[in-house]
Amino acid sequence: MIRDITTSIRTTVVLWLLTALIYPMLIFAIGQGFFPTQANGSLITNDQGQIIGSALIGQTFSSDEYFWSRPSAIDYSQGEDAAPTGISGASNLAPSNAALLERIQSEAERLQAAGIEPTADLLYSSGSGLDPHISPASAFNQLDRIAAVRNLAPDNLQTLIEQHTEGRFLGIFGEPAVNTVTLNLALDQL
The missing domain is CATH 1.20.5 (Single alpha-helices involved in coiled-coils or other helix-helix interfaces)
Structure with a gap:
């Protein structure tokens, strides 16, 4: 024993x-x-060396001069200047839930009022609620609005979108996507 x-x-x-x-x-x-x-969070810094976000975590862009990202069931940050908190989660609402249907309908109306054709990734949040990526089609649908607000040539914006479009993982997995965080930072540098 x-x-x-x-x-x-x-x-x-x-x-x-x-x-x-x-x-x-x-x-x-x-x-x-x-x-x-990647191990340290893919942090993005500004010209002063301050951390302003992460390339892995979406941020809310509601101004007409920015590319809008996916909606999220959670708040990306706790304040105007706060860095992303790392809180994640989906809404856990069933497809038949009236609150989810109402949120999607109001989001579709907001997009249509802005002259943007609603696409799935601009209407629905991701599973984690943190995804910063949208499809290239969703980015191109916002091109005219941003070009008019920023007084830029649409060709310049189209080139910027193409430069920030990430291909499929290993060339075969997933779909091409545009990271709205890095795209909007590049847009500010134009």
Whole structure:
């Protein structure tokens, strides 16, 4: 019986060392060594070196001079100048839920009033509520509004959208997408 207890204690210590120390340290080292930007949150800084967001987390853009992002069931940030909080979550509303249908209808009316053809990614939030990407079609649908407000040539905006369109992962997975956070930052630099 003492031998079984000793074996159990040794097994527990070895498994603890593997799962609580060695594996996390290995993953940390790989992340920092090969993917430091992604491992540290893909943070975006302004010219003064201040963190203004993340390329992985969407932000609310409601001004007519910016490309609008996907709607979110949660607030991306807690204040005007706050960085994204990391809170994620979907609405968990069923497709037949009246509140969801009402939100989608009001969003469609808002888009149509702005002269934007409603697309799925401008009407529906992502599963996490944090996705900063929209389809290239959704970005192109907003081109005329932004060109008129910013007094820019639509060709310049079209080129900017094309430059910020990310292709399929490994060339086969997913669909091409435009990151609204990085696109709007580039738009401000024009």
